[in-house]
Amino acid sequence: MTTAATPLDDATLVARAKDGDVRAYEQLVLRYQGPIFRLAVKMLAHRGDAEDVVQEVFLNAWRKLGQLGEDAAFVGWLYRATTNRCLNAIRARKPQADVDLDTAESPRSDLQPERAAQVSGQLAALNAALAQLTPEQRACWLLREVHGRSYEEIGEVVGANATAVRGRIARARAQLAEVMKPWR
Amino acid sequence: MAMTDYELPCERDVEQVWERLDAVGAGLADEHELTCAHCRAARESLLALREATAELVVEDDVPPALFGRIMSAVRAEVRRGSMVALPTPEPGSVEISEQAVAAVLRYAADTVDGVRARRCRVRPGTRGGVGGVVEVELTLAVSLRNVTGGEALALVRERVTAAAAARVGLTLAKLDLLVDDLFEEDTVEEDTVGETGE
Numbered sequence: 001m002t003t004a005a006t007p008l009d010d011a012t013l014v015a016r017a018k019d020g021d022v023r024a025y026e027q028l029v030l031r032y033q034g035p036i037f038r039l040a041v042k043m044l045a046h047r048g049d050a051e052d053v054v055q056e057v058f059l060n061a062w063r064k065l066g067q068l069g070e071d072a073a074f075v076g077w078l079y080r081a082t083t084n085r086c087l088n089a090i091r092a093r094k095p096q097a098d099v100d101l102d103t104a105e106s107p108r109s110d111l112q113p114e115r116a117a118q119v120s121g122q123l124a125a126l127n128a129a130l131a132q133l134t135p136e137q138r139a140c141w142l143l144r145e146v147h148g149r150s151y152e153e154i155g156e157v158v159g160a161n162a163t164a165v166r167g168r169i170a171r172a173r174a175q176l177a178e179v180m181k182p183w184r
Numbered sequence: 185m186a187m188t189d190y191e192l193p194c195e196r197d198v199e200q201v202w203e204r205l206d207a208v209g210a211g212l213a214d215e216h217e218l219t220c221a222h223c224r225a226a227r228e229s230l231l232a233l234r235e236a237t238a239e240l241v242v243e244d245d246v247p248p249a250l251f252g253r254i255m256s257a258v259r260a261e262v263r264r265g266s267m268v269a270l271p272t273p274e275p276g277s278v279e280i281s282e283q284a285v286a287a288v289l290r291y292a293a294d295t296v297d298g299v300r301a302r303r304c305r306v307r308p309g310t311r312g313g314v315g316g317v318v319e320v321e322l323t324l325a326v327s328l329r330n331v332t333g334g335e336a337l338a339l340v341r342e343r344v345t346a347a348a349a350a351r352v353g354l355t356l357a358k359l360d361l362l363v364d365d366l367f368e369e370d371t372v373e374e375d376t377v378g379e380t381g382e
Contacts, residue, residue, distance in 0.1 A: 016301070018303060019305075020283045021283070021287060034246050047247065054250060176233050177230045180229045
């Protein structure tokens, strides 16, 4: 819907989608389904579950678009919704998860990531190690290291302050690095 | 700054090694870093992690059917909005959704170089009972190239008014233009996340 070749900015697309413009929303889905799907897959280690979460996130975002105060904040909103839905899905799998989130381990054999697309041993090791982190740690690490979100934003998602988030990511990084190649 | 309990036998923390990774890589290692085997081993692990992370970023392809699934769920809940009466010489009434009118008007505004239409509110005009008259409030983002002079806005006014008449058959009793944002050309990519998109 524009004469320029430049893609429209998020705020413009969100404003149009708020008016009910499905084509504008389509552009937003195309722009963000990739990163959002990748976050969900790494959180859940299951492509089918991840697809369900991504569909719910975008449908719910469409329904609640009117509640979004700042049009440019759309992408942060998507990340928050996706992370929360993934964490809820994981809790639903494992009802007794009422433990210390920072120290507990989650050795779940069925969280093994799918291997089909893995091209390197390092990547395989990283995927296996990710499944060993607590879901909250995994969320913090993924949002920061893969998706480049800010500590403040991640803190809002997981209900912790930026310092606590930094700590969780540091611990996650140390645990992951240890698996990559033991130094002891 | 031992943020973790992952302290190396040399008493440096893994996080410290991480923060110094690029500095050491650039040849700025301090005396300890040059000689400590623990630090070197930790650096190798962290570099391996960083490489694997870069692969992880691009690993999972989006299922081709996902987009279609999302959009059919969205379309099932399309908000049609209120209707506006169109003038007609025939008996009976003709109505058009405000949303459809908004799409036409936004498109007309978009044809002006350096202008992006955002929200468009269409309300029935004040001439009570008479169809075909509406009041429109159009929110715009304008390129920084355009901020001097009101030529672009005058052009928007002209084209939006013309499109309303020619393409929908509506007269604008009132057209409010609100510039709520400025944008620089070619900066859109910075809005997206730090990874390759689709």
